[in-house]
Amino acid sequence: MSKRRDVWITGIGLVSSLGEGLEAHWAALNDGKPVVDETGFAPYIVHPLPKINFDTQIAKKGDQRQMEPWQRIGTYAAGLALDSAGIKGNKDILGNTDMVVAAGGGERDQSVDGAILTEIEKQPKPDVFLNEQLQSNLRPTLFLAQLSNLLAGNISIVHGVTGSSRTFMGEESSGTDAVRIGFSRIAAGTSEIALVGGAYNAERRDMLLLFALKQLAKNAPWSPVLANADGVPTGSAGAFLVLESPEHATARGAKPIAKLSGIWSERARRGEDGAVEATLATMIATARGDTAEGTAILSAASGAPEPTKAEALVLGRAGLPVRSVTDRVGHGLEAQMPVALAIAALTVSQGRLFPPLAGETLEKPFDAPLKRVIVTGVGHWRGEGVALVEQVD
Amino acid sequence: MASYTDKAGRPIVVVTGMGLVTSLGQGKEDNWAKLTAGKSGIHRITRFPLDSMRTTIAGTVDFLSESGRTAPDLSEQLAQLAADEAIAQSGIGSRGNFPGPLFCAVPPIEIEWPQRRILAQEASANGPVTYDDLLRAAETHDHGNWHERFLYGSIADHLADRFGTRGQPISLSTACASGNTSIQLGVEAIRRGDCDAALSIATDGSVTAEALIRFSLLSALSTNNEVPEAASRPFSKNRDGFIIAEGAGALVLESMEHAVARGATILGVVEGVGEMADSFHRTRSSPDAKPVIGCMRAALADAVVSPDEIDYINAHGTSTPENDRMEFTGMSAVFGERIGSIPLSSNKSMIGHTLTAAGAIEAVVSLLTIQNGRIPPTINYETPDPAIPLDVVPNVARDAQVTRVMSNSFGFGGQNVCLILTGEPA
Numbered sequence: 108m109s110k111r112r113d114v115w116i117t118g119i120g121l122v123s124s125l126g127e128g129l130e131a132h133w134a135a136l137n138d139g140k141p142v143v144d145e146t147g148f149a150p151y152i153v154h155p156l157p158k159i160n161f162d163t164q165i166a167k168k169g170d171q172r173q174m175e176p177w178q179r180i181g182t183y184a185a186g187l188a189l190d191s192a193g194i195k196g197n198k199d200i201l202g203n204t205d206m207v208v209a210a211g212g213g214e215r216d217q218s219v220d221g222a223i224l225t226e227i228e229k230q231p232k233p234d235v236f237l238n239e240q241l242q243s244n245l246r247p248t249l250f251l252a253q254l255s256n257l258l259a260g261n262i263s264i265v266h267g268v269t270g271s272s273r274t275f276m277g278e279e280s281s282g283t284d285a286v287r288i289g290f291s292r293i294a295a296g297t298s299e300i301a302l303v304g305g306a307y308n309a310e311r312r313d314m315l316l317l318f319a320l321k322q323l324a325k326n327a328p329w330s331p332v333l334a335n336a337d338g339v340p341t342g343s344a345g346a347f348l349v350l351e352s353p354e355h356a357t358a359r360g361a362k363p364i365a366k367l368s369g370i371w372s373e374r375a376r377r378g379e380d381g382a383v384e385a386t387l388a389t390m391i392a393t394a395r396g397d398t399a400e401g402t403a404i405l406s407a408a409s410g411a412p413e414p415t416k417a418e419a420l421v422l423g424r425a426g427l428p429v430r431s432v433t434d435r436v437g438h439g440l441e442a443q444m445p446v447a448l449a450i451a452a453l454t455v456s457q458g459r460l461f462p463p464l465a466g467e468t469l470e471k472p473f474d475a476p477l478k479r480v481i482v483t484g485v486g487h488w489r490g491e492g493v494a495l496v497e498q499v500d
Numbered sequence: 501m502a503s504y505t506d507k508a509g510r511p512i513v514v515v516t517g518m519g520l521v522t523s524l525g526q527g528k529e530d531n532w533a534k535l536t537a538g539k540s541g542i543h544r545i546t547r548f549p550l551d552s553m554r555t556t557i558a559g560t561v562d563f564l565s566e567s568g569r570t571a572p573d574l575s576e577q578l579a580q581l582a583a584d585e586a587i588a589q590s591g592i593g594s595r596g597n598f599p600g601p602l603f604c605a606v607p608p609i610e611i612e613w614p615q616r617r618i619l620a621q622e623a624s625a626n627g628p629v630t631y632d633d634l635l636r637a638a639e640t641h642d643h644g645n646w647h648e649r650f651l652y653g654s655i656a657d658h659l660a661d662r663f664g665t666r667g668q669p670i671s672l673s674t675a676c677a678s679g680n681t682s683i684q685l686g687v688e689a690i691r692r693g694d695c696d697a698a699l700s701i702a703t704d705g706s707v708t709a710e711a712l713i714r715f716s717l718l719s720a721l722s723t724n725n726e727v728p729e730a731a732s733r734p735f736s737k738n739r740d741g742f743i744i745a746e747g748a749g750a751l752v753l754e755s756m757e758h759a760v761a762r763g764a765t766i767l768g769v770v771e772g773v774g775e776m777a778d779s780f781h782r783t784r785s786s787p788d789a790k791p792v793i794g795c796m797r798a799a800l801a802d803a804v805v806s807p808d809e810i811d812y813i814n815a816h817g818t819s820t821p822e823n824d825r826m827e828f829t830g831m832s833a834v835f836g837e838r839i840g841s842i843p844l845s846s847n848k849s850m851i852g853h854t855l856t857a858a859g860a861i862e863a864v865v866s867l868l869t870i871q872n873g874r875i876p877p878t879i880n881y882e883t884p885d886p887a888i889p890l891d892v893v894p895n896v897a898r899d900a901q902v903t904r905v906m907s908n909s910f911g912f913g914g915q916n917v918c919l920i921l922t923g924e925p926a
Contacts, residue, residue, distance in 0.1 A: 173782060206777070211652060212610055217631050235551045237613060238709050242552060247717035251782050251912065254608060257674045263779040269791065270779035272915060273681055276606065277653030277671035284670050296691045312631035316611065316619075319638035321647035322618040351808025374660065374668040393501070400675040441925070488648065489657055492667050 113301050114293045115363035115499065117356050118192025118349030120184040120304070121449040123436040124154035124342055128187065129140040129453050136461040140232050141435050143309075143474050145327040152327050154342030154437030159183060160469045175213040175252035176343075178261050181306025181442075184345030187482075188302060189467075192349035193361055195266070200359070203270045204349075205216070205298045206259055208272050208287045209281035209305030213253030215313045217243045228495045258306060268302055278373040279409065281305070283372045283443035284490030299355040304347030304449075305442035314341065315388050323411050323487060331467035332408050333422065336415035339487055342437015346445035349450070361419050363499040365452035366390055368479075370392060370494040383417040383485060390493035391425055394481045401477050403428040407447035407484030409438050418485040419469060427481070428473035444484050444492050451480040451496040458498070504757040506771070507804040508895075510923060516764045517752030518864045519582035519592025522851040523559035523745055527585055532868050534839065534898040535876040540729035540850050548709040555721040557728040559745025559852030560707045572609050574705030576655045578748035578857070581606065583663060583701050590711035590752035591764060592697060595892045596662065600697035600754075602669035603685040604656035607677035607856045611650045614642070647686025655703070665699055675911030676816075678702050679749060679859025680919055684773040686753040690774050696758040702860035703748035715744055718783060720820060730880050734817035734846035735824050735892045737885040740817040745852030749860030756925065768867040771904070771920040772803025778914030785826045791916055792830035792908075799906065799918035800834075807835045810920070812875060812900070814866045814907040815892075818853050827908065828888035843900060845878040845893040859909040862918055866905040870923040873897050 121128065124142040125135035144155045150438035155210070161179050164186030165171050171179060189195040194204070223240045230236040253259050256274040263269055273288070275281035282305050318324035318339055325338030332340065350367060371393065375386035395402065404427050408415045422429045432447040439446050454460060460477050465469030483495040518880035519527070523541030524534040534541070541559045547568050550556040561567055566577040593599045616634065622641050623633035648654050656669035674681040679702035686698030715721050722741035722798050733739040734873050759766055776798060778791035785792060798878035800807060816827055831839050854861055869875055874897055907919045 159788075179847045212608055215610070220616065221628060221630050224616060224634075225625075225627075227617060228621060232549065232551075233617075234709070235549045238549065238713065239552050241710055241713045242717070245713065245717060248782075250714040250718060254673075254912065255916065256911070256913045259777075260782055260915075263777045264782065267779050269777040269914070270777050271775040272674065272913070273685075274673050275670055276609075276673060277656060277669075278651055280653060280668050281671065284668065288670075291692060291694065292688070297688070297692070300800050312635060316631060316634055316638055317647060317650060319635050320611075320650075321644045322639060323647070350713060372668040374657075417891065488651060489653055 109203055111294055111296060113353050113357050114290050114367045115353055116348050116365045116367055117351045117363055118188045118451045119364060119449045119452055120182050120187030120191060120347040121429050122159060122180060123446060124156060126157055127159060131458060133453060136435060139462055139464055141329060143329045143459050148315060150326045151315055151324045152329050152340050153200060155310055156343040165318045170265055173248055174261055177213060177306050177308040178252060178258045180308060180345040181258045182261045182265050184304065184306060185302060185347045186266055188347035188349050189266055198267060201267045201299060204268050205271045205289060205292060205301040205410040206268050207285040207303045208259040208274045209285040210255040210258045210276060211441050212255055214311045214423065216245065216249055217313060231492050243467055259359060263293050277426060278440055279443055279486035280372060280490030281441045283370065284331045286373055286448060288368045293350055293352050298321055301350045302347055303350060304445040306345035307343060307439035309341035309437060311345040325410055331431065331464060332410040332415055333419040333469050334467050336410055339410040340437045342439050343436060344436055344439040344442050344446045346442055348445065365455045366497045366499045368495040368497045373491045374489060375491055386491050387418060387421045387483065387485060390491060391481060391483065394493050394495040399427060401475060402479040403473060403477055404481045404483060405447055405451050406431045407443045407482060408433050409487035411487035412486060414485040420485060423469055428460060428471060429469045430460065431467055434467055445485060446484045447457040447469040448494055448496060451482050455480050455496055455498045512756035512765045513687045513690045513753055513770045514759050515751050515768045515867060516592065516754050516759050516766060517586035517624035517749040518767060518867060519585025520579050520861050520864045522579050522747035522861060523561055524851055526581060528868060535850055535865065536874055538877050538879045540879060542728045542731055542852050553711060554716050554723055554902060556725045557731055557743060558707050559743055561705060561746040568818050570612050571607055571706035571708060572655055575607055575703045576658055578705050579655060579701045579703035580662060581661055582748040582750035583659065583699060584751050587663065592656060592752055593660045597664040598699055600665065600695040600699060601667050601689060601865045602656060602660050602665035602699045603682045604634060604659060604669055604671050605673060605682040605856050606655050606671050607649055607704045609652050612708065615646055635881050638836060639835055652768060664878055665698060674915040675913050676855055676858055677911040677915040677917040678856040679861065679911040681908040682860060683751060683770060683863055683919060687770050687773055690753060690755050697754040700860065701750040702857045702920055704854050704856040705746045706759040707744055707746055707854065712744060722819065732819045732849045734819045735876055735885060735888055735890055736851050736881055739819040739821060743852035745854045747851060747854040747857045747861050749857055749864045751860065766808040766924045768870060769922045769925050771922050772799045774799025774802055774918045778916060783912050784822060789826050789830035792826060792910065792922035793833045795916035796830060799920050803920035810904055810906045812843055812869060812902045812905045813844040814905055815844050816864050816908040816910050817845045817848055819848060825888060828890065840889050840896060841891055843875050843891050843893050847875055847876060849879045857888050862907050863921060866907045868919050870902045870905060873901050903915045
C-alpha cells in the first residue's frame with residue numbers, strides 16, 4: 108500500500124451493548140462488565156443493543172419504518188459520527204464525502220417463513236404454494252430493508268452523504284476493506300473526507316442460523332474468547348469513522364481524535380498449517396514497526412475456534428499488552444473492524460489502556476502511557492485484518 | 501512512443517482481457533453475433549412454477565450445469581466462465597496466478613428455500629415451525645458446507661483460489677451499478693500504484709422465485725408476458741418495466757505500462773469513472789436528475805474530455821418508465837441539443853437487466869462496439885416516446901466509427917456510476 112499523506116480520524120459514531128457514544132464506552136470499558144443476553148436466544152448468547160432513541164439521528168418515523176434494525180443501527184451510528192466530526196447538515200462537505208460501508212443482508216420475515224415451512228410439505232404442489240404465500244405475505248418494502256447497499260442508501264437519504272457510495276460484503280473482511288479503501292483514497296490524495304463503517308444486528312435467529320450450520324455460534328455461558336475460543340459471541344453494534352486529510356480538517360478547524368496510520372487486509376490459505384499465524388504475525392510486525400513503546404493490541408477476534416486459537420497464539424507472542432474487543436462488545440461480523448477501530452481511537456485519545464478482564468489470561472495490567480494501538484481481527488472463516496491507530500502529536 | 505500517463509498525470513488503465521456470459525450465450529463471439537443481429541435472450545421462465553406470478557419471463561441463463569441450483573452456485577459459475585475468457589485473452593500471469601487483486605460484484609446471498617425446507621423437515625416440529633427448530637436441525641445435522649456457500653464472501657473467495665489473485669478479494673454491491681463499481685475499484689487501485697493489474701468481475705445468477713416476487717412487489721418488472729422477446733422496450737412509449745436477467749462480465753485491467761511491457765494486446769482504455777450518490781429516495785431517482793448529471797460530468801472530468809468527444813452512449817436503459825425518462829433528462833443536461841443525434845443504445849433490450857452484472861457486461865459490449873465499428877441496436881423500438889427523442893439505434897445494428905463511449909449504470913439506493921471508455925490509445 109502506497110501512503111502519501113496522513114489520515115486523521117475526526118469523527119466517531121459508536122453504538123454497542125456497552126451504550127452509545129465515546130463517553131459511555133470509555134466508562135464501560137473501565138468498568139469491565141460485558142452486557143450479555145444468555146437466555147433470549149438460548150442456547151446462544153448475544154450482546155444486545157441497549158434501548159436507543161433513534162429519533163435523535165433519524166428524525167422521520169417514515170425513514171425508520173423503511174429500515175430493518177441493522178440499517179437503523181448503522182444510520183444512527185453514521186449520524187453520531189457526522190455529529191462528532193462537526194459536519195452534520197453541512198451540505199457542501201457531505202456532498203463531497205466519500206462513503207464506504209461494510210454490510211451483510213437484512214433480516215427475513217421470520218413469521219412468514221415459519222408459517223410457510225409449517226404448511227409447505229403438506230401441499231400437493233409445494234413450489235406453487237411457496238410462490239403464492241410469498242406474493243401474499245411479503246411486505247413489498249422488506250426487500251429494500253434487506254439489500255446490502257441500502258444501509259449506504261439510507262445514510263444518503265437521512266444524512267445527505269452523497270460524494271460517493273460503495274458497499275462491501277464478505278463478512279469480517281468487508282469491514283477492514285471498507286476502511287482500507289477510504290483510507291487509501293485519502294492517503295493518495297483522491298479523496299479529502301470519507302465516512303466508513305458498518306453495522307450488525309445480532310439479535311436475530313436467521314443470522315444465528317448461518318453460524319449454527321457449522322456449529323460456530325457461541326453457547327451460554329459467556330466466556331472470554333481468547334482464553335476459550337468455543338464459538339462466535341455475536342453482538343449488535345454500529346460504528347462509523349470520519350476519515351479526513353489533515354489539510355481538509357485544518358481548513359475547517361476540526362481537531363483529530365486520532366490518526367489512522369495504516370490498515371492491511373490479507374487472505375491466508377486456511378488449509379495450510381500455520382498459515383493464519385504466519386500471515387497475522389507478519390501483518391502485526393508491519394504495523395508495529397520498530398517501536399513497542401506505548402503500544403497495545405486490541406483484538407477483534409471472532410471466537411470461532413480454529414482462527415481464534417491462531418490469533419491468540421500470535422498475540423501471546425507479540426510481547427505487547429492485549430485487550431479483547433470481542434469480550435466486551437461481542438462480534439459484529441462486517442462491523443467488527445470498524446467497532447474495534449472506534450474503540451482503538453478512543454483508547455489512544457485517552458492515552459491509557461482500560462483494565463484487563465478476569466479470565467482473559469492474555470490480558471495483563473498496563474499502566475504506562477499509551478500512544479498506539481494495533482487492531483487485529485482474524486475472520487471466522489476467511490480474511491485477516493490489521494490496523495494501526497496512533498495519537499496525533 | 502506513447503505516454504503511459506494520462507492528461508492528469510496518472511497511470512493509464514487499459515483493458516487487456518474481456519469475458520461475458522448472458523442469456524444469449526457464453527463468450528464474446530457468440531454474444532456479439534447475437535447482439536448485433538438484434539436477437540433477444542428473454543424467454544419464458546422454466547426454473548420454477550409460474551402459477552399466480554405477475555411476470556413469467558426473464559433472461560435467465562439456463563444452459564450451465566449450475567443453472568437452477570442456488571444463486572451463489574450459478575453466480576460463481578457465471579463469474580468463473582467470464583473470468584476464464586478474460587484472463588485467457590489477456591494472457592496475463594500464469595495459470596492460477598493472477599498478478600493483482602480481485603474486485604467482485606455479487607448479488608444478494610442468503611440461505612434459500614430448499615435448504616430451509618430440509619432443515620424444517622429434519623427438525624420435525626410437532627407444532628408450527630420456527631427458526632428455533634431450524635437452528636436445532638442445523639446444529640445436529642451435517643450441513644457445514646451450507647455455511648460457506650451462503651456467506652457473502654464465498655463466491656469471490658473461490659474465484660480468488662481459482663485465479664490466484666492477490667490478497668483478500670473485495671466483494672461488493674452498489675445494486676444495479678455494481679458492475680461499474682467493480683471496474684472503478686480496479687482503476688483506482690492501479691492509478692494509486694497499489695497494483696499493476698486488477699481483475700474486475702460482476703456476476704448475477706440470482707433469479708429465484710423469491711427474487712422475482714420481490715422485484716414484482718416493487719412494481720419494477722415488465723408484465724409484457726405474451727411475447728417474451730418483445731418485452732424489453734427501453735426508451736419506447738410502451739415500456740412498462742425491466743426484465744430480470746442473469747449473466748456475468750469480467751475485465752482484466754492493467755496499467756498501460758505493464759501491458760506494453762509484456763507485449764499484451766490493448767483492447768481499450770478506461771479513461772474516466774464518475775460517481776455521485778442520490779439522497780432522494782430508496783428506489784427512485786431525484787426528479788431533477790441532478791445526481792445523474794453530476795455523475796456523468798464527474799466521469800467526463802475524470803477522463804478530462806468534453807461532452808462533444810463522446811460519440812456513443814451505452815445507456816442504462818432499463819425499460820422502466822422512470823429510469824429511461826430520468827436518464828434522458830440527465831443526458832440532455834450534459835449533452836445539450838446534441839443528445840438527439842448521439843447514437844445511444846440499451847443492451848438490456850436484448851439481454852434484460854442483469855442487475856449486479858449489468859455494468860461489467862455493458863462495459864465489455866461497449867469495447868466490442870469500438871473494436872468492431874458497429875453499434876448494437878435497441879430492439880423492440882416500435883413506438884418512440886415523444887417525450888424522450890433519442891437516436892436509440894432502433895432495431896438494427898449500425899456501422900459507425902466509435903472512438904469514445906459513455907456507459908451508464910444506476911441503482912437502487914441512489915447508486916450512480918458512469919464510465920468513459922475508448923479504444924486502443926494512440
